[in-house]
Amino acid sequence: MKLAIGNDHVGFELKPIIVDYLKELGHEVQDFGAYSSERTDYPLYGKKVAEEVASGNVDAGILICGTGVGISIAANKVKGIRAVVCSEPYSAKLSKEHNNTNVVAFGSRVVGSELAKMIVKEWLKATFEGGRHVKRVEMMQQMEK
Template sequence: MTNKRIVLSSDHAAIGMRQTIADHIKAQGWEVVDIGPTTPESTPYPQHGEAAARRVASSDCALGIILCGTGQGIMMAANKVKGVRCGVCSDAFSARMIRQHNDANLLSLGARVIGDALALDIVDAFLNADFEGGRHATRVDMITAIEER
């Protein structure tokens, strides 16, 4: 991947894990665009999912990682943005597959579901996988067609 710019966002439940991930991927040469939040006051996950998704959909960032308590709500919000394919993962295999087979451009994690060490393994699997194309491209095109209807 030539564009190594990645957006990170979370709600209040995942600030610590988000910062751990940011440090980890910066060390791998990624330019991290961390759009917060930075304080622990309750904040609604939909606005953070949408904000990160718009950075990816606009090509400002090649990929994104978003987090909330379970990863589910923020993922649902992100997937409402046209051009975004986001999956929530709790294991490295699924993270690799959403890149290889679904051309996912955002990864969602649940900070109350997994620990930091597993989160970093999942992030590495996601970032080190490439879309395989072929028969998978046909299916991704079908997803895009749904978005256009």
């Protein structure tokens, strides 16, 4: 898969660990910043990654900030994005299976690197189940109009 990743200054230290892990799994990764631990604003990076996903330039996105909450809210402002913030793998897996999420976010102040890897792994290997969940995803898409 071709993946976009973005972070604010708080997620800067965790990002290279996740990028290396994604590459080990065989994924192509595009980094949309931030590129230092200098204070910055998470909406900038949530938007950049979300726009790449929504445009189809990448298959999915991964976002990191302090909690994952702010950056996921920013990403969800972009039409076509269904971003989820997760602190454990089970919710990540079900978010893809039931909600067809296309961006996952987590917080570097909430999860350590090994738990972040587990979240990413479960989310990436999960697939949308369709069926009864299609109607609900379509309802969310209608809300964007």
